Amino acid sequence: MSTYCTATVINHEEIIPGVWKMELAVPEIAKTARPGQFIQLYPPDERNLLARPISLSSISKESVTVVYRVVGQGTKQFSCLQVDDMVRVMGPLGNGFTLPDAGEQNVIVGGGLGIPPLLELAKRLHGNTVALLGYREDPFMEEEFQRLGLEVHIASQSGNYGFHGTVLDLLENLTLPAGQIFACGPRRMLQSVSMWAKGHDVPIQVSLEERMACGLGACLGCGVKIQKPGEQDWRYLRVCKEGPVFSGEEVVWNG
Numbered sequence: 001m002s003t004y005c006t007a008t009v010i011n012h013e014e015i016i017p018g019v020w021k022m023e024l025a026v027p028e029i030a031k032t033a034r035p036g037q038f039i040q041l042y043p044p045d046e047r048n049l050l051a052r053p054i055s056l057s058s059i060s061k062e063s064v065t066v067v068y069r070v071v072g073q074g075t076k077q078f079s080c081l082q083v084d085d086m087v088r089v090m091g092p093l094g095n096g097f098t099l100p101d102a103g104e105q106n107v108i109v110g111g112g113l114g115i116p117p118l119l120e121l122a123k124r125l126h127g128n129t130v131a132l133l134g135y136r137e138d139p140f141m142e143e144e145f146q147r148l149g150l151e152v153h154i155a156s157q158s159g160n161y162g163f164h165g166t167v168l169d170l171l172e173n174l175t176l177p178a179g180q181i182f183a184c185g186p187r188r189m190l191q192s193v194s195m196w197a198k199g200h201d202v203p204i205q206v207s208l209e210e211r212m213a214c215g216l217g218a219c220l221g222c223g224v225k226i227q228k229p230g231e232q233d234w235r236y237l238r239v240c241k242e243g244p245v246f247s248g249e250e251v252v253w254n255g
């Protein structure tokens with residue numbers, strides 16, 4: 001059940017240039033939110049009619065934390081919010097990750113801004129979990145995964161940190177007994193990791209992004225092509241309603 005309400009900013013910091021972490025006091029949303037869900041945040045300037053979808057990175061009893069990159073008007077306005085400011089928010093939205101049974105060997109694969117949405121999931125996975133985190137350049141939030149006691153591997157395309165290459169190169173270089181993969185990041189990365197998973201017969205859940213308007217399943221603006229097992233053809237499912245998490249095997253990647 002999602003709620004439209006007002007949240008109060010209780011922490012807000014720029015963690016690397018252009019990337020901000022914001023904690024919002026919003027018990028109405030925090031109490032039902034699950035890892036992999038997102039919220040719609042309304043830019044303070046009401047001339048921006050559309051809210052912006054941002055994934056939940058951490059969830060506590062009374063607050064949620066989001067991590068976002070400033071890319072345009074809306075996120076620029078969020079970055080100007082100060083502690084104690086109020087912001088309109090709707091959520092929690094979408095379906096989150098399906099948690100596996102305890103004792104599974106889980107592999108988390110995150111790329112760039114796809115890494116923060118995997119943090120709350122990492123906290124709730126009970127089996128052995130390995131996190132593969134891929135960055136273009138400077139890493140961020142890797143310590144939060146390490147603090148959970150997970151085995152964390154870092155890849156950077158610049159070669160300045162950890163393994164030199166993409167997170168897919170890293171996945172191919174490690175011998176991991178993967179029971180299940182959970183991935184979030186750019187679409188091309190998700191496609192490659194899904195192909196790898198298919199080739200190794202490993203189930204994979206991917207969190208997709210699409211441009212959104214309503215965020216509620218009404219405008220049909222966020223469709224992705226999905227073909228379920230046993231179905232003759234693909235059909236559109238909504239990222240905001242049936243997603244953002246889908247089985248990587250069911251996504252029609254080249255559609």
Ligand SMILES: Cc1cc2nc3c(=O)[nH]c(=O)nc-3n(C[C@H](O)[C@H](O)[C@H](O)COP(=O)(O)OP(=O)(O)OC[C@H]3O[C@@H](n4cnc5c(N)ncnc54)[C@H](O)[C@@H]3O)c2cc1C
Pocket residue numbers: 038050051052053054055056066067068069070071072073074075076113116117208209210211212239244
């Ligand atoms: C389910 C979901 C979760 C997301 N989680 C995060 C996150 O945790 N951190 C993060 O930094 N970004 C996330 N994004 C992307 C984020 O929503 C966009 O970067 C943001 O909306 C851009 O808004 P803007 O006004 O700054 O940019 P503009 O380019 O000015 O936006 C213009 C319009 O396009 C839409 N838009 C632009 N880019 C995207 C995009 N990639 N996806 C959807 N709509 C877009 C905006 O909603 C807005 O209506 C997520 C997107 C989705 C769909």
Ligand code: FES
Pocket residue numbers: 211212213214215216217218219220221222223238239240241
């Ligand atoms: S954004 Fe309107 S249906 Fe998904």
